Amino acid sequence: MPFAQLVTSGIELAMNQLLKLDDDSQQGLKKLSGKSLQVSIKELPWPLLFTFSEQIDVRTVITSDQDLEPTSLSVDCLIELNLETLPKLRDSSQLTQLIQQKQLNLIGDIYVAQTFSALLKDLDIDWEEQLSGYTGDVVAHQTFSSMRALFDTAKTQIEQGAIELGERLTQSDSIAVKPSEMFEFSRGVSELRGATERLSARVALIEQKKKVDTGSNN
Amino acid sequence: MSAPETPETTTQHEQTTHFGFKQVESSQKVNMVKEVFQSVAAKYDIMNDLMSLGVHRLWKRYTIDCSGVRAGHKVLDLAGGTGDLTAKFSRIVGESGQVVLADINDAMLKVGRDKLRDKGIVGNVEYVQANAEALPFPDNSFDIITIAFGLRNVTDKDKALASMYRVLKPGGRLLVLEFSKPSNEMLNKAYDMYSFHLLPKIGQLVANDAASYQYLAESIRMHPEQEVLKAMMETAGFEQTTFKNLTGGIVALHRGFKF
Numbered sequence: 001m002p003f004a005q006l007v008t009s010g011i012e013l014a015m016n017q018l019l020k021l022d023d024d025s026q027q028g029l030k031k032l033s034g035k036s037l038q039v040s041i042k043e044l045p046w047p048l049l050f051t052f053s054e055q056i057d058v059r060t061v062i063t064s065d066q067d068l069e070p071t072s073l074s075v076d077c078l079i080e081l082n083l084e085t086l087p088k089l090r091d092s093s094q095l096t097q098l099i100q101q102k103q104l105n106l107i108g109d110i111y112v113a114q115t116f117s118a119l120l121k122d123l124d125i126d127w128e129e130q131l132s133g134y135t136g137d138v139v140a141h142q143t144f145s146s147m148r149a150l151f152d153t154a155k156t157q158i159e160q161g162a163i164e165l166g167e168r169l170t171q172s173d174s175i176a177v178k179p180s181e182m183f184e185f186s187r188g189v190s191e192l193r194g195a196t197e198r199l200s201a202r203v204a205l206i207e208q209k210k211k212v213d214t215g216s217n218n
Numbered sequence: 219m220s221a222p223e224t225p226e227t228t229t230q231h232e233q234t235t236h237f238g239f240k241q242v243e244s245s246q247k248v249n250m251v252k253e254v255f256q257s258v259a260a261k262y263d264i265m266n267d268l269m270s271l272g273v274h275r276l277w278k279r280y281t282i283d284c285s286g287v288r289a290g291h292k293v294l295d296l297a298g299g300t301g302d303l304t305a306k307f308s309r310i311v312g313e314s315g316q317v318v319l320a321d322i323n324d325a326m327l328k329v330g331r332d333k334l335r336d337k338g339i340v341g342n343v344e345y346v347q348a349n350a351e352a353l354p355f356p357d358n359s360f361d362i363i364t365i366a367f368g369l370r371n372v373t374d375k376d377k378a379l380a381s382m383y384r385v386l387k388p389g390g391r392l393l394v395l396e397f398s399k400p401s402n403e404m405l406n407k408a409y410d411m412y413s414f415h416l417l418p419k420i421g422q423l424v425a426n427d428a429a430s431y432q433y434l435a436e437s438i439r440m441h442p443e444q445e446v447l448k449a450m451m452e453t454a455g456f457e458q459t460t461f462k463n464l465t466g467g468i469v470a471l472h473r474g475f476k477f
Contacts, residue, residue: 002464005279034289034312053309060283074288
């Protein structure tokens with residue numbers, strides 16, 4: 001089974017489905033109509049070729065086939081990067097910076113890369129609206145309300161947990177013996193030792209006195 | 219099941235040819251193939267998906283990936299049937315390019331045209347009913363010619379390849395996607411079992427037509443295997459001819475250039 005074609009097929013299906021869920025995406029796609037973008041990700045064995053029309057077509061470029069000669073294609077824009085840099089492409093304003101930092105190699109029309117990046121970043125999908133198409137408004141609203149409540153509760157719990165943990169960490173700090181406390185404790189122990197010695201001396205004195213009194217009576 | 223020992227195209231007498239495992243008058247084959255596709259046209263797409271478990275879409279994608287197609291190209295999708303390749307080519311070549319979907323069978327062409335128009339694919343697609351053996355186009359007209367799962371149904375394949383060579387521009391390429399011979403003997407046996415026992419039953423169940431799918435299985439066995447087709451393409455004038463087996467050789471993609 002042609003694995004690369006299975007991957008591109010999946011990417012193409014996912015992208016076009018997501019674009020269909022956002023009515024405004026067609027305007028962004030129109031700006032790219034007729035353009036092509038090749039993305040070479042270093043970790044992938046084959047480059048991905050995006051062709052833009054009323055939808056996005058994703059292909060591979062056959063370059064390393066043993067039986068078929070390499071196919072060369074001319075594209076409007078070619079970018080080379082690694083997987084780590086890929087998420088940063090969502091912010092089109094970072095493109096120039098990434099090129100300067102040599103994290104991204106770009107040949108051709110930067111506008112194509114920027115517009116594609118903006119198209120993905122600006123996707124705004126109303127998932128509740130999408131669900132209501134299948135379940136009706138009430139169920140969709142209740143489902144999303146419950147999910148939001150659940151999310152809020154979880155968020156609150158996490159925040160509260162973090163505060164409590166912080167407090168406990170602070171408290172454990174105050175439990176630790178400070179030098180002044182240690183000094184006070186040592187002084188107390190010395191006073192107690194002095195008092196004990198004095199008491200012991202007095203007891204010895206009383207005992208001695210008692211012995212003398214008992215001898216004179218006899 | 220093995221195919222009878224008959225030549226794959228017309229015999230030395232130029233009178234008879236094969237139709238599946240049967241020998242028929244050459245002049246009859248066109249109409250017999252036409253009847254098969256008239257019968258299956260309406261269920262063609264769903265049967266393709268069922269028979270191949272959807273893998274035919276990946277084979278077609280691979281063909282497009284090997285085509286080197288780009289904006290502005292003029293493409294001939296020969297035996298284009300229900301327009302799977304045409305749809306994608308149309309979006310890639312854009313307004314400055316053109317795709318011609320050609321098929322000998324008007325029923326298939328009609329299904330293809332309706333399907334593509336329903337998808338909004340209009341403007342750069344032309345529909346032509348044409349016989350691959352005598353293509354009705356001027357010399358050096360196309361950058362790319364594809365024929366996917368069509369060549370085995372052509373009566374005179376050498377004539378068809380020569381016709382394709384004529385209408386291809388210098389520098390252009392021909393891609394032939396067609397069922398072929400599995401390279402592994404075990405796979406070959408399993409494939410035979412599937413083709414001759416299961417396939418006609420699926421055809422009966424879904425398209426109410428077991429005979430057409432029996433013909434499909436037989437015509438695949440009668441189609442020239444990889445090296446033979448490569449030699450035929452070279453004889454027609456194609457250069458740098460290569461092929462790639464897909465899914466263990468169940469299908470092969472042949473590619474040749476005209477210089």
